[in-house]
Amino acid sequence: MDMRARPYRSVLYIPGSKTRALDKARGMAVDAIIFDLEDAVSVEEKANARATLAAALSEGGYGPRMRIVRINGLDTEWGHQDARAVVEMRPDAVLLPKVNSADDLDALAEITGDLPIWAMMETPQGMLRAEEIAAHPKLAGFVMGTNDLAKDLQCRFRADRLPLMASLGLCLLAAKAHGVVIVDGVYNAFKDDDGLRSECQQGRDMGMDGKTLIHPAQVAIANEVFAPSGEDIDLAGRQIAAFEEAEAKGQGVAVVDGRIVENLHVATAREILAKAEAIAALSSE
Numbered sequence: 060m061d062m063r064a065r066p067y068r069s070v071l072y073i074p075g076s077k078t079r080a081l082d083k084a085r086g087m088a089v090d091a092i093i094f095d096l097e098d099a100v101s102v103e104e105k106a107n108a109r110a111t112l113a114a115a116l117s118e119g120g121y122g123p124r125m126r127i128v129r130i131n132g133l134d135t136e137w138g139h140q141d142a143r144a145v146v147e148m149r150p151d152a153v154l155l156p157k158v159n160s161a162d163d164l165d166a167l168a169e170i171t172g173d174l175p176i177w178a179m180m181e182t183p184q185g186m187l188r189a190e191e192i193a194a195h196p197k198l199a200g201f202v203m204g205t206n207d208l209a210k211d212l213q214c215r216f217r218a219d220r221l222p223l224m225a226s227l228g229l230c231l232l233a234a235k236a237h238g239v240v241i242v243d244g245v246y247n248a249f250k251d252d253d254g255l256r257s258e259c260q261q262g263r264d265m266g267m268d269g270k271t272l273i274h275p276a277q278v279a280i281a282n283e284v285f286a287p288s289g290e291d292i293d294l295a296g297r298q299i300a301a302f303e304e305a306e307a308k309g310q311g312v313a314v315v316d317g318r319i320v321e322n323l324h325v326a327t328a329r330e331i332l333a334k335a336e337a338i339a340a341l342s343s344e
């Protein structure tokens with residue numbers, strides 16, 4: 060499936076060191092997995108995690124789930140070795156943490172060649188250079204790192220995420236301008252379903268493609284919130300039908316449920332139907 064066309068409702072982090080979790084993920088209804096070598100892995104476990112992850116990916120069994128490997132930064136003692144190992148692991152993409160500029164992506168691409176790169180957007184410098192990062196020819200996706208971002212901004216975690224809004228907005232603008240995927244940051248309180256749902260809804264309404272997750276219990280909520288609902292699909296179908304009928308009569312505008320429908324609304328309606336189809340196709344694989 061084309062990388063841009065596939066769903067990214069649920070993107071689950073799995074520590075590369077945790078064999079049990081790596082195994083369990085083969086049966087989980089996630090759209091994508093981030094196999095982590097960075098912050099979820101302790102310093103003592105770094106080398107083992109690389110080997111454990113390589114073995115899990117070589118064994119396979121992850122089906123249609125997109126496989127993304129997050130390496131350590133190239134300015135760390137593990138980064139270069141991780142990057143070389145990822146080339147051998149042959150995932151769908153490599154994820155670079157704490158990206159500050161397009162130069163960081165150039166440095167990684169020198170090692171990983173044609174492998175698509177995703178960028179963790181989680182530093183103030185990265186926010187200010189979001190556009191040049193999104194425009195990089197190897198860049199395929201943004202992952203918001205809201206924990207690191209909050210740390211560097213010295214801001215507080217709030218339910219409305221007001222202190223993060225400028226950063227989320229900058230990255231959304233850059234991602235949409237360059238047609239790259241963007242998934243929202245994690246919700247740390249993994250036992251708080253209501254809080255997670257509310258933050259998923261906020262991200263979805265802002266234009267995020269999905270949510271990064273830290274625990275399997277979060278998957279169902281993200282899948283539900285980021286999928287078009289039955290009502291969305293029904294409305295999209297009726298908008299397309301009404302517009303085509305209006306067009307056949309030589310009119311440029313239709314009315315559905317008391318609201319105007321123009322060609323731009325039809326484009327959105329078609330995207331909703333395409334997303335629903337992509338989700339159905341993924342579920343049937």
Ligand SMILES: CC(C)(COP(=O)(O)OP(=O)(O)OC[C@H]1O[C@@H](n2cnc3c(N)ncnc32)[C@H](O)[C@@H]1OP(=O)(O)O)[C@@H](O)C(=O)NCCC(=O)NCCSC(=O)C[C@H](O)C(=O)O
Nearest residue numbers: 072073074079080083098099204205206207245273274275
């Ligand atoms: C958060 C956790 C530490 C909780 O772990 P634990 O207490 O073991 O959870 P449970 O006992 O409830 O686990 C139940 C079963 O589910 C499996 N499990 C748990 N987590 C995962 C997972 N992420 N993927 C797959 N499977 C998972 C357990 O193995 C249990 O299975 P079983 O033995 O059969 O019962 C833990 O969930 C965890 O480590 N999560 C990942 C944390 C992580 O990846 N952190 C780094 C990413 S977040 C980040 O860095 C954000 C960004 O950079 C930023 O700056 O914001």
Ligand SMILES: [Mg+2]
Nearest residue numbers: 181204206207
């Ligand atoms: Mg981070």
